[in-house]
Each structure stands twice: as C-alpha cells, then as structure tokens.
Amino acid sequence: MANKMAEEKWGTIKAYLNKVWENPGKYPDKGLLLSISDEEITQIFTKERLKLVRLIQEKKPKNATELSKLAQRRLSAVIRDLELLEKLHIVELEKKGKNIVPTVKKEILILPLVNLKAKTLLEIKAIA
Numbered sequence: 001m002a003n004k005m006a007e008e009k010w011g012t013i014k015a016y017l018n019k020v021w022e023n024p025g026k027y028p029d030k031g032l033l034l035s036i037s038d039e040e041i042t043q044i045f046t047k048e049r050l051k052l053v054r055l056i057q058e059k060k061p062k063n064a065t066e067l068s069k070l071a072q073r074r075l076s077a078v079i080r081d082l083e084l085l086e087k088l089h090i091v092e093l094e095k096k097g098k099n100i101v102p103t104v105k106k107e108i109l110i111l112p113l114v115n116l117k118a119k120t121l122l123e124i125k126a127i128a
Contacts, residue, residue: 016108031108032089041111044088048073049081056091056102063099 020031036044052071061067068078082102085091090109094101 013108013110031110032106033110034088036111044084046081048077049085052078052081052102053085053090053104057104061102063096063101064093065099067102 016031019026048071052067055061055067055070059067059070061070064079064082065075067082068075071078079100082091082093082100086093090104090106092103092105094103
C-alpha cells in the first residue's frame with residue numbers, strides 16, 4: 001500500500017513538472033524545490049508547521065489569530081512558524097491593519113531525499 005501511495009505521489013510530481021516544462025511562464029511561482037539536509041528537513045517541516053499549511057489552504061483563516069485557534073496553539077508560536085514558512089516562500093503574510101493574513105503560495109514542494117548529480121537539460125527532458 002505504501003508503494004502504491006509513493007507511485008501516486010511520484011506520478012503527480014512528474015505530471016506537474018511536465019506541465020511546467022511545457023509552459024514555464026504559467027507556473028513560475030507555484031512550486032518550490034529545496035535542497036536541504038536531512039537535519040534541516042526535520043527541523044523545518046514539523047507536524048505542526050505542515051498542519052498550519054494545510055489549515056491555511058483548507059480553512060482560509062482571515063488572520064493569524066483565527067489560525068492559532070484552528071490549530072489549537074498559542075498565537076506567538078503560530079506567528080513564529082508562519083514567519084519561518086514565509087522565509088522559505090511557502091506562505092505569504094499580508095498585514096492588513098493589525099491583522100496578519102496568511103496565504104499558501106506554493107502548490108508543490110519537492111525535496112530531493114538523496115544527493116543528486118547535476119544533469120543537462122537533455123537528460124532532464126529524457127526523464128520527463
């Protein structure tokens with residue numbers, strides 16, 4: 001079952017990358033490719049931060065206070081996590097008066113789990 005899920009996710013990634021390859025101007029800001037260490041992955045992408053991204057995408061909270069209630073977390077912790085996610089360009093924080101309005105900016109995040117050797121454009125096109 002896990003293998004089937006991995007195949008489905010890989011299929012989604014390949015389909016997305018093919019769309020980007022065919023029309024790069026249409027997808028300039030929808031995806032994010034990060035090359036970070038295993039340690040950085042576990043420090044950055046905690047369950048709580050991933051939950052925040054999902055809550056923002058699904059519930060569309062009107063501000064960080066509403067998001068903190070949805071997440072059942074302290075506002076200060078939520079804001080700290082949002083600021084980190086903003087630095088990684090995963091979310092955008094817009095100030096509207098006293099409110100901070102979070103929105104998800106990326107549709108897909110790609111994290112290579114192994115060290116990849118550099119490939120030429122022809123090699124990449126052959127894989128896609």
